[in-house]
Amino acid sequence: MNITRLSTVQADFDVQLQRLLHWSEETDSGIEQVVAGILAEVRTQGDAAVLARTGQFDGVWASSVAELEIPAAELKAAFEGLPAAQRQALQTAAERVRRYHQAQAQACCQGFEFTDEEGNRLGQQVTPLDRVGIYVPGGKAAYPSSVLMNAIPAQVAGVGEIIMVVPTPKGVRNELVLAAAHLAGVHRVFTMGGAQAVGALAFGTATIPRVDKITGPGNAYVAAAKRRVFGQVGIDMIAGPSEILVLADGTVNPDWVAMDLFSQAEHDELAQSVLLCPDAAYIEAVAAAMERLLPEMPRAAVIRASLEGRGGLIHTRSMEEACALSNRIAPEHLEVSAAQPRQWLPHLKHAGAIFLGAFASESLGDYCAGPNHVLPTSGTARFSSPLGVYDFVKRSSLIDISAPGAQVLGPVADVLAQGEGLAAHASSARLRLDSALR
Template identity: 65%
Template sequence: MTVNIQRLNASDADFDSALSALLAWDDSVDHQVNESVRHILHEVKTRGDAAVLEFTAKFDRLSVGSVAELEMSQERLQHALKTIPQDQRDALEHAARRVRDYHQRQSQESWQYEEADGTVLGQKITPLDRAGLYVPGGKAAYPSSVLMNAIPAKVAGVAEVIMVVPTPDGVVNDLVLAAAAIAGVDRVFTIGGAQAVAALAYGTDTVPAVDKIVGPGNIFVAAAKREVFGTVGIDMIAGPSEILVICDGQTHPDWIAMDLFSQAEHDEQAQSILISPSAEFLDAVEASIERLLPTMERAEIIRTSLADRAALIQVADLAEAAKVSNRIAPEHLELSVADPQALLADIRHAGAIFMGRYTAEALGDYCAGPNHVLPTSGTARFSSPLGVYDFQKRSSIIGFSAEGASRMGRVASVLARGEGLTAHARSAEYRIQRD
C-alpha cells in the first residue's frame, strides 16, 4: 500500500498557507475529558488517600487496603536492578552516566557583587524541596524518561524525588524500577492517571505534595497537569513528537527514511518532515519509505502518521531550509549535511539539534546526554529542553548600605510619588540622609 506523503515546494505561491495547515495541531482537550479530570482532582484534593484507592481500583484494576501498599520500597528497586538482564543494566548505567555528566555542566551558582558605596546585590540559587515524576505504565515502559527527568532534579539538589507509575492489573515493569534505582529516585508509588497528578499536587496522608511535576503521560495526565499548574509548577504540556531533517541530498536515503520513522512510530499524530534542495533526493527517500515500511513492527502507526502529518519539502538551498525550519521550530532537528556547524549559525528555533549524518535523533532519546524532554508544537520559539535549571529557583539579593539607601531613596521617592504611592515614597525617604 502506497504512502501518500504531502510534497511541498517553498517556491510555490501557496507554500506559506500549506505549511500552516501542515503544522496545525489542535491541543484542546475534549470537554468530557476535562470534566472527568476535574472530578478526579477534586476528589483527591478533598478525600486524599481514599479517592486515590478508589480510582486506582477503577482504572488500573488494582485493589489494596491502603496507599502505603502501593509504595515500592528501595529494596524492591534494588532487586529490579539486580535481576534485569545484564545488557539492560549496563545500557541504563551507561546512559545515566552520560545524562548526569551533561547536566552537571548546567548547574548554576549563587552570585553577589558589591557597589562602591557598600551596597550588595546578587542572586541566590536554591533547589526545589521536592519534585514529582510521572512515568507512563502499562504497555508503555519508558525507563529513559526516568533517567531524563530524575537525574537533572538530583543534580540540581532536589532533596526528594517522588515517582508515580501506574501498574495496571498489578503488572510492574522492572526496567522502569531499575532506572529509578540508578537515577536516585527517593520514593515510588504505583499510581497513575489524573489521580496520581492530583496526589502529587495536593498531597495526601501518604503521598507528599511536591513543588513541581514533570514527565509525560496520556491525555488525562496532560489535562491534569494543565489544571494543577499554579498550585505546582509543571515542565510543559507536550504535543505529539516531531522530527525535522534538513539534508543536502548526500546522506543514504534509507538512513533518512528510518529517522523519519523513528518519530512516526510514536503515534499517529507524530510529525516527520524532510527538507532538501534536491527533488531527486526527496524521491529517493520516498522510495526508501515504501520499501522499508513493511519491515516495521509499528507499520500501521507509521503509515497513518506519514499520510496525515508528514511532508517532503523542496527548497532552493540550505539557507532557505534553515528559514523554513525556524518557521516550524521543531522539537528535534537533524542537520544531515556536509558542514552542519556552518548551517547551525542560521538555526534559531529548535528543541535539540543533531549535527551531521551520523547523529541519529534516536541517540538523543536514550544515551547522548542532553535531555530528551523537549518543547513541541513550535514552542521551541520560547521554550528550552528540561534541565537542571527547571529544578532550581532564583532569589534576588538586595542589601543597601546607608549611603546607597540615601542615594537610591531619592530615585525611588520620585518614581513612587509619580505613581501616587505615598507610603512607598515615605518608606524610601526615611532612609535618606539629610545634610
C-alpha cells in the first residue's frame, strides 16, 4: 500500500503536511446551479415541486406530500418488529446518548440571574427552538445512528416539534431508521431527500411546516442546499470528509490501530486517516498490520484508495510534538492510543472528539458511547464544537434596571452614545435620570 510517510525532521515537512491535509471546499458549479433551481421551485411552487423532484430523484411518485408522511404508528411498529438483538442495541445506544445529553444540558444550557450593587437584575434566559428539521441520509446506506444523534439532543433541549426527512429510493423504507425515529421522539417523518427536502424545511410548504434549524449530514446537493438556506434558518455545519487522527505512544496493539485507521478510510475515498507516533518501529508494525488486514475488509478498494490518496504515517520527535501537531491539524476524531492517555490530555486543545486509551475505539463513539458523533471536520474543530443540546436552544439576555441603576448607567450611556453620534440613544438614557425623584 502506497501510503504517505512523513517525518517532522525532514526539511520540507510543513509543505508535505499541508499537501496531505489539503481538501478543497470549492463546490461544483453544476451542483450549485441545480440546487439553486430546485430551491427556487420549492420556494414558489411548494408541495408541487417537492412531489416532482421526489419522483424524479427517488422514484417515489405520490399525488400529495401527505402520502410521503410516515404515521407514528408505523414508526412504532417498525421498532416492535425489529429482531431482539437489533432492538436491544438500538435501545442501549439511545439510552446512552440521552443520558450524555441530559448531563450536557445541566452543564451548559442553564439560565442565570444576578443582582448588582445598584439593584439591577441581569441574566440569561435559555429557551428551546420551536421546530427543527433533521436530515437523515437514505441513499447508499441507512443511518439509524444519525437519527439518534440529531433527534435526541433536540428532544432533551425541549424542542417543540422534530421533523425528519429521509430519502427512500424506489420506496424502500429502512425499518431500523424508522425504529430509531420512534425511540428518539421524532414527531413527523417524511420520505423525501435532496435539495427539495432542505428547501421544504427551510421555506415551508402547504404540508411541511417551516423549521427554525436544519441539522444532519447529506450528499453534495444537500450540503449546497444547506449552505444556500443558511440565514433564513439555522444549520448545524457544512461537513467535509470524515477524519481520524491516532496519537500513539507504541504501547497499543498495532492491529487495533490499523483497524481504527481503516474505520474512517472505509467511509469513502476522500476520508482521511493519519497516525502520529514517535516510535519508528511501531509505525512499521502498524503499516505491516494494515497490509495483512486489508484483504479481509469488504470495502478494501475504498480503504486502499482513501489511505493512498489522503492517509499518512507521521514519525514525530516526541509525544509532546505529536500533541502540538494534532492541535495544528484539529481532527474530527482524535484517538490517544497510549498507556497513560490522560497524561496527554492537557496538551490537546483542538479536536471534535477525543478518545482516551486503548479500548476507546472511534467506532464506539459513532454508535453508542453517548457523546454526539456529529463533529467538526477539516480543521474547524479549532473554533467549533460537536452537535449538542446547545444547538437546539437559544439564549436571551435579561436586563431589569432599577431606578438607582438608571442614575449610574445613564450618564455612561449618554457619553458613549454622543461619542457615536447617536443623539436619540443619549436622550433615551438622560430622560431616565432622576426620574424616581420626579
